[in-house]
Amino acid sequence: MDTKSIVYIALFAALTAALGLMPPISFAGLALPPITAQSLGVMLAGAVAGARRGGFALLLFIALVAVGLPLLAGGRGGLGVFFGTSGGFLLAWPLSAALIGYLVTKKSDVSFLMTAIYIALGGIVLMYAIGIPWMAFIGNLGLSKSITIMVAYVPGDLVKVVLATIIARGLRRAFPNL
């Protein structure tokens, strides 16, 4: 792997960590957990850095979380988070980034709408497809109940998809040979 790839992998791992420093947005009071900006890092890693670099960046990020660095939103980290209810979403991050990267960089000219759809496929569909069964398993909930809980996160994730699309397309304009 060339030096530029290593630097990009480190950069997007760090970006996901830095997004965890942003104050989480609370909605619906205390009934639901706050929405954090960190999955925006997953979407950007895939859409900007591509499948290989993006996937490895998130792999590096979850490895750093696993070894005990408090890089998740709210200063959480360590092995415990993987056994928690959102552990599946965390483990899905590298795959989501890789899928987004694969889809977005497959063709050289992708429209705004298609970029957004690709980001949503990896960043919402795939992530939920891995995260929800995990949550159902750990919490001994049925699949349908877990899905009901996660519906509350979809609006926030859609906002992140739009943001990631705007930023990724802007970056591709600024750096055509990214």
Place this chain on the structure above:
Amino acid sequence: MLDLYSPGTSPLHRLPPAPKMLALMISATLLFINQSLPLTLVATLATLTLYPLTQLTLKQAAAQIRPLLWIFGLFFAVQWYFSGIQMAAYVVLRLAALILLASLVTLTTRSSDMIDTMTSSLRFLKPLGVNPAKVGLAISLALRFIPVLAQITTEVREAQKARGLERSIIATAMPVAIRTIKMADDISDAIESRGYRP
């Protein structure tokens, strides 16, 4: 870089990371195989007693659980409603035991020791084309980038505030993204020009 390590001299602190990880994996699997509520309760209490035994406080144990309290409550309510109070207690206790156990490993192991174990175990992946030195470079670069990114964001946010754009997310995010990509390109050029060959 601040990690979650809590200094101490207990046997668990002195144990190398690899056997601790292995023990955690085995205990977690056992917790999932076990279906009985009394055994899960015993496991949770046993994990809790390990905290004072390894020079950690029960306050630290509580801090591991606190961020998840809402979801514990939610799961308890849902399980109680659909499968009865026994199932509810079993699920929440199992979750608590798992998290306390995993946090025990994290609290008694320095991140640097974990990273060392991780990179040295990558030796076995060398035939697959994994270069431990490159992984090490990526780790140290990532840890250095986090405060840099935070600083760039602060600078851009102040600049946009002066223009009255502090409410626009894009007006902050876009310049931050462009500056960081430019920085990354400069850094990889700098590494190459110093003849880095891992």
